[in-house]
Amino acid sequence: MQPSQTGLVVASPSAALAAPSLGTTSLTYVRGAIASPVCVALAVFAACVGLGHAGAIGALIAMLSVLVAGGMSARSSLVRRHLDRQAQLRIRARRESARLKQLRPAGPVRQTQYLELRELVEEVERLDPGEAKRFELQDLLDHFVRISVGHQKCLDALRLAGGNDLPIAIPITDPNRMRRRREIQARRIRHRDECLRRVERLTDELEAIDEMIRLVAQRTACPCLSNDFDRELDRRLWELDEVDAALDQLSA
Secondary structure (H helix, E strand, O other): OOOOOOOOOOOOHHHHHOOOOOOOOHHHHHHHHHOOHHHHHHHHHHHHHHHHHHHHHHHHHHHHHHHHHHHHHOOOHHHHHHHHHHHHHHHHHHHHHHHHHHHHHHOHHHHHHHHHHHHHHHHHHHHOHHHHHHOOHHHHHHHHHHHHHHHHHHHHHHHHOOHHHOOOOOOOOOOOOOHHHHHHHHHHHHHHHHHHHHHHHHHHHHHHHHHHHHHHHHHHHOOOOOOOHHHHHHHHHHHHHHHHHHHHHHHO
């Protein structure tokens, strides 16, 4: 079980906004372009057309031509951005699948809470991606999942060990109990109390993560208005005063 973390480290803006490139080499982009569904579909279509017009050799030449063209298209910045986006989506899908798999033993209540927090994080990423990276909200969701798993394990340990059936304390002078049994039961009581304290700490940590994500979502959703918006009305009122003053001078 991992210890509870009471603080949230805020990454520096420069480090947070520097997103790593998922395609690090030209070969990676070429492989991604060739293996893309669009390129594969075009290659199959070209092979069918070539087979109908020039036989097997024509099909092979047509398919190779499409694959070469797909590899050449990897030089385009537009294609590279698309491949990076697809790679990010695949990584996010695998990450989300792993989270839901870990949360499965925690029960529907904790899963519902996680889904609500995930929607808030996605909303923050849509409104202000820089803010989401600055506060590392995706990592905070991972932390929420880890704490939830540890919290559930503590509850399972209490239930499996029958911790609720143990007494609060054991009379030391009880002559009807063997010394060894009394010592073992005392250890069980101490372990039960330690588990209860861990459950309380983990519950507080989960609620703190919930509040932190909601706070960032509140800050992001609130529009940042300039302090100069009052000047727009003041300028127009001043112009009205000038016009009235000019009319008074003309009528005088």
